[in-house]
Amino acid sequence: MSKAILTNVRCFAVGVDLTSQSNKIELSSEVEDKDATNYGSGGWKEVLGGLGSAELSGEGQWEAGDTTKVDDASWSQLGGVGPWSVSANNGAAVGDLAYFMGALRSDYTLFDAVGEIAPWSGTAKSASPLVRGQFAHPPGTARTATGTGTGLNLGAVIAGKRLHAALHVLSASGTTPSITARVESAPDNTFAAPTTRLTFAAATAPGGQLLRTAGTAITDTWWRIAWTISGTTPSFLFVSSLGIQ
Missing domain, CATH: 2.40.450 (PUA domain-like fold)
Structure with a gap:
């Protein structure tokens, strides 16, 4: 940019x-900068x-x-x-x-x-x-049925790092509407056999959730948000963000 x-x-x-x-x-x-200055610091502060x-x-x-x-x-x-x-x-x-x-x-x-x-x-x-990541689902696209989002090439997760995911459900309408979102990964952009890495709790009203992986290495480099929707004439607006930290 x-x-x-x-x-x-x-x-x-x-x-x-x-x-x-x-x-x-x-x-x-x-x-935070923590003072580690000592007698071997040569007269300069160490932090x-x-x-x-x-x-x-x-x-x-x-x-x-x-x-x-x-x-x-x-x-x-x-x-x-x-x-x-x-x-x-x-x-x-x-x-x-x-x-x-x-x-x-x-x-x-x-x-x-x-x-x-x-x-x-x-x-x-x-x-x-x-x-610092990318948006995985936009705010203005209403979802009324089960589906999957567009894949993002975020890269692999090395050991000690985590894939973080945020979900913001902005609106929910219909009779007993419910959405269960999840994060999937794959080795390439075809998502021929995706692996579910994180699953959010089912949401029936506006709200937010944040999840992250366990800190073990993940070699897959492509990521996406997917969702399962149920209810009578359900409709949801939601935003999702994904990133590795």
């Missing part, structure tokens, strides 16, 4: 799309990398009234941990760059002076690694 003006940062917080209710999203990460952490802060226009609005979502999420996915100034299409993590919704601020557009601001602090 080349230099860009920020006009389309998509933000998915657990089970809500905050894109049209936010005008600033900021993501930061850091690793070692300690614990990593990340933080996502956002702000925008306050709205309330149903679960798709920032106020309803913020109150229900406050103090809880769930997945957050942010696009890198793109539309969150399959293959677009994504940053995601499990995060604690740690604070929420609202309102301002008379005459101002009602604002909100809030922070989510990492409860799992911040992952």
Whole structure:
């Protein structure tokens, strides 16, 4: 990607799309520097990398009234941990760059002076690694039947690394609708005999889940999201992100 003006940062917080209710999203990460200076350091400070952490802060226009609005979502999420996915100034299409993590919704601020557009601001602090990956399913494509997504060439997972997966169910309609999403891998893009690596819990309403593999090596290089849908006239909007960290 080349230099860009920020006009389309998509933000998915657990089970809500905050894109049209936010005008600033900021993501930061850091690793603690631990002082390891000793008498053999030659008069220079030595440091070692300690614990990593990340933080996502956002702000925008306050709205309330149903679960798709920032106020309803913020109150229900406050103090809880769930997945957050942010696009890198793109539309969150399959293959677009994504940053995601499990995060604690740690604070929420609202309102301002008379005459101002009602604002909100809030922070989510990492409860799992911040992952740089790709979107595996877009937000605007409704799914009404069992299916599979487009494959992504994310590469193999070496020992000690993990495949991380985030699922954001944004809407669910129909009679007793249910969706069970899973992550599949394969050695090539044909997915002739895919292997299921992760399976999310069945979802019947908006919400979010985050899973990761066990840390053992996986030689498959192609990955995709797949789903099983049941119910009477079911329809789901959902977003998924995949990445190796």
